[in-house]
Amino acid sequence: MISYILRRIAGLVPTLFVLVTLSFFIIRLAPGNPFDQEQALTPAIRANLDAAYGLDRPLLEQYGRYLAGVVRGDLGPSFRFKDFRVTELIASGLPLSLTIGLAAAALALLLGVPLGAWAAWRADSPLDHALMTATLLGVVLPGFVLGPVLALVFGIYWPVFRVGGYEPGDASFLVLPVVTLALPLIAYIARLTRASMHEVLQSNYVRTAQAKGLNPRTILLRHALRPALLPVVSYLGPAIAFVVTGSLVVESVFGLPGSGRYLVQGAIDRDYSLVMGMILVYGVFTLACNLVADLLYAWLDPRVRLS
């Protein structure tokens, strides 16, 4: 088991290497550079700036230096935020982004799985149909539609929660962002659970359990839930990627000082090191979550043997 995990972690290294390399070279190919401003800089200042940031070196040498920095855990200086290292910028926003993202994922699991199981238990009832229609809407609606509409309804017309002007430590600012992020996930997880639970409930061993006279609750919780959760667990990796993506939108809609804005702003400003740092950090996070999902899957499904 331990050796399997270690081998999987080693397997992440080539993927990350490809990610860093691709993003490094593609973003250097982009037109424009971090020092473009309304007013053109004099050539001497430009040359000094380029020299200070190492941009005057050959591209391959810059790449080598960047890789060496990454290995040591240094993502380089930001080009636009003067006097800040990229690691400092990301570290300042990441805790908030992680809080929102993980809270949304947890909420989605806590609500999505029971809703899906309930719909499957009462398959083809009006309740099932109503839930599945509602979840279809939830799956389709993108966060940047849901977020502003929720803010309009619950922040302005009926001001239950606070929107805009974030003050650290006040959780009422975080409710709507978390709900915005969680709703599509709740819908998707409910649909997944309903489909797999529906199938499991029709299998032979569930019929046997019913024939033995076990009460429905025990059948649902002890016998059917575990196999029915498998598709949900394998969806957890993509779900985390979805949360990462969504946090970009949610932070921009609700004006939260998370780290997502650095990716977008960095891309617009051509802040090379900031964009690459964000991609690397989020990439590691996504791949790590995929790994954890795989391990969970193996733990839940006795047919899977890791070696």
Next chain:
Amino acid sequence: MMRRVRGASVVLGLLTVTALAAPWLTPWNHEQLDWANIAVPPQFEGAHWLGTDRLGRDLFARCMQALRVSLLIGVLAALVSVCIGVAWGATAGYLGGRVDAFMMRFVDIIYALPYVFIVIILATLFERGSIAALLLAIGAVGWLTMARIVRGQTLSLRRREFIDAAIASGVSTPAILWRHIVPNVAGAVIAYATLTIPQLILFESFLSFLGLGVQEPSASLGSLINIGAQEMETAPWMLLVPATLLTVLLISFNLLGDGLRSRLAGDGAAVP
């Protein structure tokens, strides 16, 4: 199920016709400023069917122009991803062995990364606001699932007798792929392509929402929603109109795609 497909097709048809006919349905175009009617709600006065924005631009004209962009990008990017996906998947599945392993490993690696990174990196690569660049960036991530589906179908087709017969009668490999494999995967490809379109429209709106996609003075549903979100306290229609339009568009395409998938492809071709 068929009723849903028919309903979705009717809605999509109506939206497309309205978007194309919009220049004759309103006296305004998407760039004109109406100084007399700045940020007015939907009204007949001045022919602002859906109101105007902060600069006095007609929201109906802007939404319809955005809809044209969304449909164009959605359909063309779906075509791009179909072409790459079919070529990649059919080649990998038919040649098999080491080529297959290498090609699919490549797909796996890109798959493991959140698509937003790839799209954002690619979107920065080109002059901002260029539709061709957007198409490329969006099409470049859309083909991965298509390649997987086509490869799966090709693997099973490859063992069939008519392929052996084609090989025995000396047909070249490209000709086998083009004349025998591709027509046989067309059903699954069409069904999945219909499901790809709303995803691609969503990518485009998402990028424009973040300010990386379509640029002023042109509008996209995403950029309209972004502007509307900033004005929603005083002018909620600026948010609700484009948001409703995008939602209806996405739901219709999804219903249509789901229906086509169960008709054309059967359960075997479900998205892996």
